[in-house]
Amino acid sequence: MTTVVRLWGIILNGLETYGCTDLIESLKGKKPFFICTIATTATCKIPRISGAGANTELMIYTPAGDAEIMVHGKTLCCDVPKTVSDGISVPTPAMITKGVIELTDVPFLIANAGSEINPEVPYISINDEGGGDIRTGHAVIDPEKIFEDAKIIAKEISKSCDYLVIGESIPAGTTTALGVLTALGYDASFKVSGSSPENPHELKMDVVHEGISKSDIRIGDFSPFDAVKTVGDPMIPAVAGMVIGSEVPVILAGGTQMAAVCGFIRKLDSDFDFSNVCLGTTTYVARDETSDLVDLISQVGEITVNVVDPYFERSENEGLKNYLKGFVKEGVGAGGAILMALLLGYSIDDVREKIEEILELNG
Amino acid sequence: MTTVVRLWGIILNGLETYGCTDLIESLKGKKPFFICTIATTATCKIPRISGAGANTELMIYTPAGDAEIMVHGKTLCCDVPKTVSDGISVPTPAMITKGVIELTDVPFLIANAGSEINPEVPYISINDEGGGDIRTGHAVIDPEKIFEDAKIIAKEISKSCDYLVIGESIPAGTTTALGVLTALGYDASFKVSGSSPENPHELKMDVVHEGISKSDIRIGDFSPFDAVKTVGDPMIPAVAGMVIGSEVPVILAGGTQMAAVCGFIRKLDSDFDFSNVCLGTTTYVARDETSDLVDLISQVGEITVNVVDPYFERSENEGLKNYLKGFVKEGVGAGGAILMALLLGYSIDDVREKIEEILELNG
Numbered sequence: 001m002t003t004v005v006r007l008w009g010i011i012l013n014g015l016e017t018y019g020c021t022d023l024i025e026s027l028k029g030k031k032p033f034f035i036c037t038i039a040t041t042a043t044c045k046i047p048r049i050s051g052a053g054a055n056t057e058l059m060i061y062t063p064a065g066d067a068e069i070m071v072h073g074k075t076l077c078c079d080v081p082k083t084v085s086d087g088i089s090v091p092t093p094a095m096i097t098k099g100v101i102e103l104t105d106v107p108f109l110i111a112n113a114g115s116e117i118n119p120e121v122p123y124i125s126i127n128d129e130g131g132g133d134i135r136t137g138h139a140v141i142d143p144e145k146i147f148e149d150a151k152i153i154a155k156e157i158s159k160s161c162d163y164l165v166i167g168e169s170i171p172a173g174t175t176t177a178l179g180v181l182t183a184l185g186y187d188a189s190f191k192v193s194g195s196s197p198e199n200p201h202e203l204k205m206d207v208v209h210e211g212i213s214k215s216d217i218r219i220g221d222f223s224p225f226d227a228v229k230t231v232g233d234p235m236i237p238a239v240a241g242m243v244i245g246s247e248v249p250v251i252l253a254g255g256t257q258m259a260a261v262c263g264f265i266r267k268l269d270s271d272f273d274f275s276n277v278c279l280g281t282t283t284y285v286a287r288d289e290t291s292d293l294v295d296l297i298s299q300v301g302e303i304t305v306n307v308v309d310p311y312f313e314r315s316e317n318e319g320l321k322n323y324l325k326g327f328v329k330e331g332v333g334a335g336g337a338i339l340m341a342l343l344l345g346y347s348i349d350d351v352r353e354k355i356e357e358i359l360e361l362n363g
Numbered sequence: 364m365t366t367v368v369r370l371w372g373i374i375l376n377g378l379e380t381y382g383c384t385d386l387i388e389s390l391k392g393k394k395p396f397f398i399c400t401i402a403t404t405a406t407c408k409i410p411r412i413s414g415a416g417a418n419t420e421l422m423i424y425t426p427a428g429d430a431e432i433m434v435h436g437k438t439l440c441c442d443v444p445k446t447v448s449d450g451i452s453v454p455t456p457a458m459i460t461k462g463v464i465e466l467t468d469v470p471f472l473i474a475n476a477g478s479e480i481n482p483e484v485p486y487i488s489i490n491d492e493g494g495g496d497i498r499t500g501h502a503v504i505d506p507e508k509i510f511e512d513a514k515i516i517a518k519e520i521s522k523s524c525d526y527l528v529i530g531e532s533i534p535a536g537t538t539t540a541l542g543v544l545t546a547l548g549y550d551a552s553f554k555v556s557g558s559s560p561e562n563p564h565e566l567k568m569d570v571v572h573e574g575i576s577k578s579d580i581r582i583g584d585f586s587p588f589d590a591v592k593t594v595g596d597p598m599i600p601a602v603a604g605m606v607i608g609s610e611v612p613v614i615l616a617g618g619t620q621m622a623a624v625c626g627f628i629r630k631l632d633s634d635f636d637f638s639n640v641c642l643g644t645t646t647y648v649a650r651d652e653t654s655d656l657v658d659l660i661s662q663v664g665e666i667t668v669n670v671v672d673p674y675f676e677r678s679e680n681e682g683l684k685n686y687l688k689g690f691v692k693e694g695v696g697a698g699g700a701i702l703m704a705l706l707l708g709y710s711i712d713d714v715r716e717k718i719e720e721i722l723e724l725n726g
Contacts, residue, residue, distance in 0.1 A: 031523070033523055071515060105522065106522070107519045107520065107521075107522035107523045108519060109487075109516075109519055109520075112488070121512070121515070122487060122488060122489045122512035122513070122515050122516045123487070123488055124472075124485060124486070124487055124488070125475070125485060125486055125487070125488040126485045149484070149485035150485070152434060152484070152485050153472075153485045156470045156471055156472055157470065157472075157523075158470075159468065159469070159470035160394070160396055160470045160520075160523035160524050161523050
């Protein structure tokens with residue numbers, strides 16, 4: 001990972017901020033609204049590309065299952081052991097986010113940007129079609145509509161809160177993030193994150209380049225919407241639309257996939273002012289040696305990255321300790337959700353204990 | 364219409380309140396969130412049953428079209444002259460509600476409780492199936508799920524505001540309201556409202572009794588959910604769920620259909636406390652001699668009915684004046700939306716002028 005200058009250091013226990021802390025300071029004690037954006041692309045059916053699910057066959061159910069865990073504490077769409085990844089017991093990050101939501105009582109909604117499986121929960125419907133396998137060069141049919149509809153949703157919800165926290169659940173989402181970043185001309189090779197300790201960079205790059213090769217457009221010449229259409233996913237235009245539609249600040253709750261969202265916005269509007277936008281992610285992403293979030297973000301612009309450390313090494317839950325080994329790392333807005341709890345005055349220990357309680361009850 | 368005692372009289376210009384004004388006084392200047400609940404049943408395809416659409420064939424498109432007008436100012440799902448009812452030029456109440464939303468900048472979302480046609484807008488998805496023709500005795504497949512999912516949505520959204528205002532758009536909704544009220548044992552004959560000057564009570568009652576006759580359950584013996592399953596519509600359990608799920612007061616924006624929602628809730632929980640729930644409707648419903656809102660409400664319990672008079676007789680728009688002749692009367696939460704504007708400090712003249720402006724631009 002590139003060495004970064006930590007400009008302001010630790011401002012809250014469990015939080016480090018890379019960049020300017022003005023925004024995050026201004027959000028302390030304010031009223032958030034949490035939106036979890038779910039989506040799929042058939043890219044997740046490629047063997048070994050993602051660890052975000054119990055196995056390759058069930059991967060496509062992960063976003064719907066995460067939404068169900070957030071709302072009901074358990075999966076309904078499928079009978080999946082929700083704490084298993086590659087045979088290793090690792091609680092889904094949906095449990096982390098659910099823990100924060102229960103602790104803080106922050107209002108939250110699921111936004112469906114396009115998931116092959118609909119969750120058995122009420123949700124905001126932005127798009128009802130999952131994306132394709134990006135190797136075909138046909139990833140998302142109408143990203144403009146997803147973007148415009150997401151703008152409308154964020155505009156309305158943002159009128160009722162002081163800031164939005166937007167997370168995502170999409171398996172193989174780092175591959176499609178790599179696709180969009182690459183198509184847009186960013187240097188993203190070996191820099192996107194992954195949900196398992198062994199980050200299959202070569203496989204991800206092969207998949208992306210196979211998709212790009214199906215298009216007549218050359219790397220760097222793609223418009224943001226063409227990049228998504230060819231090798232992206234429905235989450236990226238949805239969350240980008242929410243950022244642009246929001247009338248209040250936005251915490252993008254995630255890692256390198258949110259870097260792709262920022263990269264998309266930057267190419268859409270080179271003058272876009274990111275001073276009311278920041279990232280909130282976990283230390284497991286930020287310190288990951290197989291990826292480079294801060295470098296990706298710095299290619300896009302001056303965007304602050306807030307990194308929370310939930311100190312899972314202090315947990316009695318063995319599954320949570322597997323996050324330290326590089327499993328899962330982030331997802332379902334877990335990092336940004338924890339950041340939100342800190343901003344609301346909860347301690348990082350409050351958060352971890354609540355997550356342990358949730359796992360005890362539902363694990 | 365039954366003579367009613369106006370307990371508190373006019374508390375704001377353009378508003379009369381029948382019942383206790385404590386709740387409405389407490390909401391002045393507070394932050395609302397508006398939800399427009401759309402749904403259909405195939406009952407609306409029965410000739411002459413409803414005036415809520417340009418003609419019988421297009422009736423099923425009305426809720427989706429109303430949602431599109433609210434969001435985009437025009438219909439997208441169908442190419443319908445949106446200011447025509449039975450050949451008479453009458454602006455849809457969606458234009459009234461849109462006018463209020465634009466004037467007040469209140470956050471709003473569309474909730475789809477089950478519409479045969481999906482609107483081309485982002486919306487909260489509670490149920491994706493329209494209801495059946497109630498003459499079959501098979502109106503709504505799973506009202507319990509609609510009710511439970513609507514509770515979840517209202518619980519979350521209510522955390523972000525001081526009160527909810529919930530409207531509806533469902534053609535032939537007074538017939539299904541009559542169905543549910545009748546099945547539950549209320550005396551609703553000749554008391555539900557209608558969207559045209561000639562209220563086809565006999566037709567509505569025939570349709571309801573045909574549906575009830577398909578069931579083994581006798582009038583008065585229906586559970587609330589069985590009443591909806593047999594002769595109801597998806598809107599009723601959705602809005603009832605929202606009332607019960609909300610953590611803040613609720614203004615039910617509508618007339619006799621909202622009386623059916625209250626009647627449903629009363630039978631579900633005989634101890635339900637309605638002190639944080641009231642109706643907001645138009646004078647065109649309240650003073651309608653072909654129906655009796657206040658009698659229906661008084662059968663359910665002590666529920667305050669707030670009646671706004673938009674003084675459309677003062678308008679230069681000839682279409683709006685047709686509301687005085689008994690066309691449309693209410694819908695898409697128009698009355699409750701106007702009430703919300705009054706509570707936010709706008710005058711009834713501000714409201715009417717904004718509606719005229721909206722009609723000028725989009726009519």
